[in-house]
Amino acid sequence: MMSHLLQDLRYAMRQLRRAPGFTLAAVLTLALGIAALTTVFTWIKAVLYDPWPHVRDPRSLRFIDATVRGSEGYSVHFDQVEYLRERNKSLDDLTAFMVNSVDFASQGAAPEAISSGLVSSNYFRLLGVAPQLGRFFDPNANDRAYGSHDEVVLSDREWRVRFGADPQVIGRAVWINRHQFTVVGVAPRDFLGIFGGMAEDMWLPLSAARSLQADPGADPLKTMGLMAGGRLRPGVSAAQAAAELHTLARQYMHEKNFTGWDLNLRDSAHFERGLFGILGEQMPILLGASVLLLLLVCVNTASLMGQRAVRRSREIAIRTSLGATSRRIARQLLVEALLLAMGGGLIGWAASLLLSHSLYVLLPTFGMPISFNLSTDWRVLGVVAGLVMIVALLCGMMPIRQALRGSQKDALREGGQSIVGAARGRWAKTAGLGLQLGLCFVVLASCALLTRTMLKIVERARGFEREGCLTASLSLSRSGYTAAKGLAFQQSLLDNLRAAPGVLDATMTTHLPMGDDGSGNTWGFDVPGYKFGPDESKVVVTDLEGPGFFHAMRIAMEQGREFTDQDRDGAPAVAVINEDMAHRYWPKGNALGSTVMVEKKPVQIVGIVKNYAYYSPADTDPLPVLYIPLLQHYQGHVFIAVRSRSTEGAALPALTNTVAKLDSALPLENVQSLKTVTETRYQIASIPAELLGVYALASLLVASLGLYAVMAYAVTERSREFALRMAVGATRGQVVSLVMRGGLETVLAGLLIGGIGSFFAVRLLRSALFGVGLFDPVSFAGAAAVLVVTVLAAGIVPARRAATIQPMQVLKTE
Known part of the structure; x- marks a missing residue:
């Protein structure tokens, strides 16, 4: 069995080497589909499944905010966190934290505004994070001991960019808001902090809060708005912890003699919303577009392999007559499909590494570094391996069917192709091409809807004038x-x-x-x-x-x-x-x-x-x-x-x-025009349209190349038919019309399939649309027009080649 597989493998490699053009086209086409889906899965992993690298068991973390007079999402004060620490029996390692901007300067460098986390001393213990260099804050230190622990923990990014990854940075003095601090540690690589996607550059203990403010006599923790978090104790459910919080909130209000306040328990997803939330809303759209693109390239490649199998029918018939079984032939063709899929998978995975990081350019900026854990792990590799197997099966089925359905007698007969034989399977090819164009139409229609949405947003009156206005932030x-x-x-x-x-x-x-x-x-x-x-x-x-x-x-x-x-x-x-x-x-x-x-x-x-x-x-x-x-x-x-x-x-x-x-x-920060400030909101609205635009272009490219290849092959296959038609009086224009009519039949099949698919697919876009209906006629008409133009452009070269056939020369060779 193993020797047969090795023979099949060697034979498949020889066959693919003999057809370098086909092999290259098939591998690159499959790589496109695999790269797109792998890229989207990498972001799904980063956004939904691994938002906090290095954090121990993030799903057991719970966070606390307040409800004030019926409105949720309020911060809490440090004395309220201390009250909960002393009395709650549901959460371990209750900690307080916030994120703000500070002026940071190292020796010999000018101050620069960067993002900083201001955290309780036990913050890193709660998250279960270990430093890659030095140490974290003493988890048992008193957060109210102002000035006793003016220490800073650097992020990996800040350590590498500002200090050149110098291991001697521990103990070095730095200046934050014109006050001296000491570097005590460096956080692990890829650790971003607690706010989804918005990376923090450093962390300071709450005890340093007084050193950061202008008035050294004020108590900063008395008025500072904080978020709080802890980890559910073993055996305690989230419902029990929430009930206890509500009870403690009522007790606190009674003791402090005020009303209209409550505490809410949030799961870890609460802090994954931020930029993660913006991207999370786009993931179903991108995943759907990626699946459609992969199906499109699979149908396209299967179609090309099916044509190749027809051309190899004589070879396969000879092998069958010499004793090769149908099972052996099918396995041979499946091995070829697997080799193509493996090549596409390898190139697609490599391309996804670049594509994953290139998507950063589409993201809006929020005044903080944006970072995601886009590393490749077993899950990403597993997806690539799974895609390779699925692609191999999808691409291998059509050539196997084409190769095994004909008779040996017909395949071995010299000149066995007839007008009837050439016509055989024409409707099957039309259906295959129609499926490709239908999938392409779904992506085009979705892209048109989102583009129209973006234009509606841009055109909508803002109520203020953004041109001619310069802005900057100033932190006194x-x-x-x-x-x-x-x-x-x-x-x-x-x-x-x-x-x-x-x-x-x-x-x-x-x-x-x-x-x-x-x-x-x-x-x-x-x-x-x-x-x-x-x-x-x-x-x-x-x-x-x-x-x-x-x-x-x-x-x-x-x-x-x-x-x-x-x-x-x-x-x-x-x-x-x-x-x-x-x-x-x-x-x-x-x-x-x-x-x-x-x-x-x-x-x-x-x-x-x-x-x-x-x-x-x-x-x-x-x-x-x-x-x-x-x-x-x-x-x-x-x-x-x-x-x-x-x-x-x-x-x-x-x-x-x-x-x-x-x-x-006094440093001026964020100097930019008001127009640039507002572009962030437009950029958020344009993310799905821009990404789907890329998918639409890729789909058009794949569909048009597939259409061209099939129509060119059909012209070659029907050359005797065209020669006979011209011999009995058909004009070159009539031959062109005949070929183009086949393309238009394919368009109609594509529009029918695409229309049915769009009826279900565009419902995923409901929440992303603004000022545009789900079945906007302008969007669908535009998508149909693009599809028709693409088909006409792809078919014109094969049609002209059919019109230049010399009837007598073709009939003599036949």
Whole structure:
């Protein structure tokens, strides 16, 4: 048995070497399909199955956030975490953490803003992570012992990029927010932190929080918003732990004498949402497109192998007459298919390594390094091996059927092909090509729907003007500014910018329109005279805005006025609301001049602003937003927006020179145009369309090459028929029409198959569409038009070759 397999293997390799063109085309086509599906699976593994490399048993981790006045997702304070540590019996190693941005500088280097995790001392013990160099924080250290453990753990990426992977980095001094810290360890490679896809550059203990702030006398853990997490104890279910949390929350409220607060227990998927969530929503679409592409290349390759089997029918008939069994012939052809699939699998796997990392360019940036565990492991290799076997079986079935269904007598007869024989199986070929074009149509229609969605989003009114506006972020709190000093700096900065040549407007905000900083704040509020429902939240999205913000952004006022320089600390408390908030809480239209309670303090509404694209232009749900004067509520981290009389770049000298004049050591961060800021949201919307566009192009390429090969072979196979037709009077134009008619029959079969497939496939896109119906006629008509043009382009060369046949020469050779 083994000797027969070796013979089959050697014979198959000789056969494939004798047909290098066919072998190369088949291997590369299969590699395309395998590479696409392997790439998608690599991302699925990273996003859904292995988001936290090096973390021990992530599925037993549980995280805690708070519900405040009916609104979920609030952070907790450190004293609440300590309360739970002392009393809970469900979670081990309860830890607190947050992510923020710090100014980091090493010896001889300028400060740079990087992402940092601020974590409890037992953070790494909870995750079960071991350092690759040095040590982590002492898990038993007191998180309130400020200044006693000013230590830093570097990420692998930061260690390699900034310190050149120097093993002597342990013990080295670095400066964070102008305060000296000591490097004590390096995290393992691929460890990203706790937030899905958003890699942290370093980790600091909570005890270092005071060293990072401007006011050394304040207690940072008293007001700092944190997330909390722990690991379920053996034998404790998630339901039991959640019930205990609710009980402890009620006890805490009773002891502290307040209401409207609760604790929620989240599983590990809660922190896989972030960028993982954005990509996770795209995975079913990409997986479906990859499967369709793989089916397409399999049908294409099987079709080519089937044609080759027909051409080898004489050879196979001779082998059969000499005693080869049908089983042996089938095994021989299957070995050839397996060799092609193995070649395609090897090249496809190598290509997937490059493709997996190249997809980073399509991802939006969120102000933090983006990183995923895209390494190859046994699961990826297993998928590749499985795909090779599936591809071999799919590609081997058609040639086996073609080779074994004919009679030896017909195959051995010289010139055995007749007009009837040439026509035999023509409908089968049409069906095979129709299946290829049908699969291609499904991908094209899906791509057209997503492209139309992207265009609808881009065309939708934003409600603000993004051209001509330069933005930057400024962190005064990290640079040692107290509230009083920082407020004076901000006012002076605005005054100087407005007086600078070429500047039209200058303002500040805590949230740029469509910015990637998430959102503004969410503050508690109440509306006198409005009856809240039992489940209606009493928190509202709240932004803090500088004087003239709405005018600078070109956001129209509906009623009243916006904030001015007089709306500062000590002046009457005022607010502006958007149309959505006015319509919801003052349906009679009497919002202007009314009083709203914000964090239990009365605030007068002085203006109503028109709605604009707050998060994304695709948002359709009403979003009430409350705006508070920034000069009445100091914020140490703000965005500066400067609108120039010409282009965004014209405002850059004014901004940099003004900041340098006021404080030469203060770094400006994230300097970019408002148009660039908003592109992140458009980029998110364009991810599925761009990726499916690549799949559509690949599908068109494969389908057109397959169509060309089959039509070219059909012309050769029917050359005697065409010669006879021309001999009895058919014109060259009629021969061209005859060949092209076969192509159009194939298109009709493809549209029928593709239409049926699209009816089911496009339902996967329902959540990704905006402003476009599932069966948008423009999208489907466009896909059909592209398919028809492709078929005509692929068929024109074989048709012209059929028209140039010399009848007498062909009939003489026959």
